[in-house]
Amino acid sequence: MTYMNPNQARRCVLYARLSVTKEESVSIARQLQSCRRYAEARGWEIVGEFIDDGVSATVNRPEDRKGWRSLLRAAEFDAVIIWKVDRLARRVLDFLHADETLQMRGAGLVAVEDPIDMTSPQGRAFAVMLAVFGEMETEAIRARVRAARVQLLKDGRWPGGGIPYGYRSIANPAGPGRVLVKDSERVRWLAEAVAMALQGATVNAIATWLSDNGAPLPRRQSEKIAAVTWNRQTVDGLLRNPVLAGMTPHNPGRAKSAKRVDPFAVVRDEHGRPVINESLAVINCEEFAVLQHMLDSRTSPQARKRRDRQATSPFLSRVARCDDCDAYMCRGTNQKRPVLYCPTCRQTIGRAALDPYLVRRLLTERGSELLGDATVEQSWAVAGADEVARRAVLLTQLDSLRIRRGVVGRYFDDERVLVQWRLSDSGRQDDLPVAA
Structure with a gap:
């Protein structure tokens, strides 16, 4: 294997990635600025800049990102400059695969903040070690987050995430953190929607009823989009939330699609029985199980009548x-x-x-x-x-x-x-x- 002499490199491209913009995050602009300064210090010519903004390196491999794919299609270059190794990948295999792709076209990888230079054998070896430690750090953070969430759930506190419709979070009166309580403005609409579902009303019929009667929307939606209306997905999600029966979802607020959520994945005691908070329950566990069976067994009855459907091309x-x-x-x-x-x-x-x-x-x-x-x-x-x-x-x-x-x-x-x-x-x- 041959390695490019870094002193002979003349053409480079810059790559920046950011998952979520926060105050403590190093913005795309700051990453690119640091990379430009690095290139100028070496006297390299910048022939392109590529970004992936709002893209998680844990969820999306480099080859699945639009910005990185565009970079690989760019004209000839000798090096790719990134701010840090974790801007490219959070997993060792992803990092090595991306580096191998660059090697195949005779290019090296350079990180500004990490003391690595993939244009040399020593730099490559050190970069792999950094990637290993980066993956270990990611797994350690995940383990700490999971442990903290488990403890919060055992203490009856709310671990965060989307607040279920009909409820709100308040400061825990018995200690630190926050707990859920019923939202007096919305819980009556929730109770009526659940009663309609148990009586055989379709999800679409409930959504129409909520819209026609001016039911307040879920807070997270009404705060972001003023013109949003009730729809089948929103109603289906609130009918499948185990908080209805006083149970606590094992990972509340995480999934965005009700079809991917197991409504019976809830916090349980040492005997395997669901832990029930009666103050939150709208229906009991038996009624909740009946409701889930009704929702799962419906296919065509959930569809609107043909005269009520919106025509599509x-x-x-x-x-x-x-x-x-x-x-x-x-x-x-x-x-x-x-x-x-x-x-x-x-x-x-x-x-x-x-x-x-x-x-x-x-x-x-x-x-x-x-x-x-x-x-x-x-x-x-x-x-x-x-x-x-x-x-x-x-x-x-x-x-x-x-x-x-x-x-x-x-x-x-x-x-x-x-x-x-x-x-x-x-x-x-x-x-x-x-x-x-």
């Missing part, structure tokens, strides 16, 4: 597949916005940006292809506003359309959209298929 009906599950993605709405969602893993992608993105690519990349006696662009113009006709034109050119999961916290990312066009057959395509 058939343009991508049975066209896109989930890259994880290989299932066709369904069209629907989320917060009254059109989306495609996977019925298996529940990933979604908004169509407000996806549809025009596909249209632009179709007309730009395939517009001059022959389609019958006309071109794709001419056939598209003839289709006009007819979404079914537009879908038919798209399908003549499309071999596959797959949607993969995006980076947590990101909006529309065109790198999630994997498009493969059909190969032209002597410049001609088959006749338009019949729309589904």
Whole structure:
């Protein structure tokens, strides 16, 4: 293996990453500023700067991040300058894999705050040791957080996170920390919603009732988005929260999707029985179990009646597949916005940006292809506003359309959209298929 002489490096790129912006965090701007000063001190030419803002290194590997992928596609460079090793990776394997990728293109990794220089054999060895200690530190922090959470739960205190609807947290009158109590403004709405569900009302019917009667929204939503309304996901989540029966979720406020939460994963005593706080209970444990069974057994009854559904465009009906599950993605709405969602893993992608993105690519990349006696662009113009006709034109050119999961916290990312066009057959395509 050969190593680049650091004194001969002339071209470099900068990389910065940040999970969550806080006062104590080293901002993206500060990281890049430090990296620029390092490059200037060595007399290196900076040929690019790449960032991943709002991206966790624990959850997302470097190759799964948009900024890092863009860096790897950049023009020739000799070194990548980062602020610290943990800005690139929090796991040793991720760090080594990223470094190996750079080695394959003859580039080295340099960290400003850590005394490493991957352009030399000694620097590489020391960097690996730093990565090992960094992973050990991450695991130690996790262990301390878990232990602290367990102790808080045993003491009956609230460990933080999203406050369940119908409740609020107050200073613990019996000692340090905070505890949950019922929220007098919202608990009556919660109790009525639970009673309706136990009587057979659908989740959508409850959401409509809450909206029509002006029920106050969950505090975390109403504080951030003034125009948000009740929806099926919000109602389903509050009906599945074990706090309804006075139980304490084992990891309260953590998961964002009720479908990924086990409602019976609760704090239990030494005999395996749930620890009950009667002052918080709206229903008893038996009623809670019945409610969960009713919610789990419903499939089509949860859907709105056809006359109450919001119409969505058939343009991508049975066209896109989930890259994880290989299932066709369904069209629907989320917060009254059109989306495609996977019925298996529940990933979604908004169509407000996806549809025009596909249209632009179709007309730009395939517009001059022959389609019958006309071109794709001419056939598209003839289709006009007819979404079914537009879908038919798209399908003549499309071999596959797959949607993969995006980076947590990101909006529309065109790198999630994997498009493969059909190969032209002597410049001609088959006749338009019949729309589904």
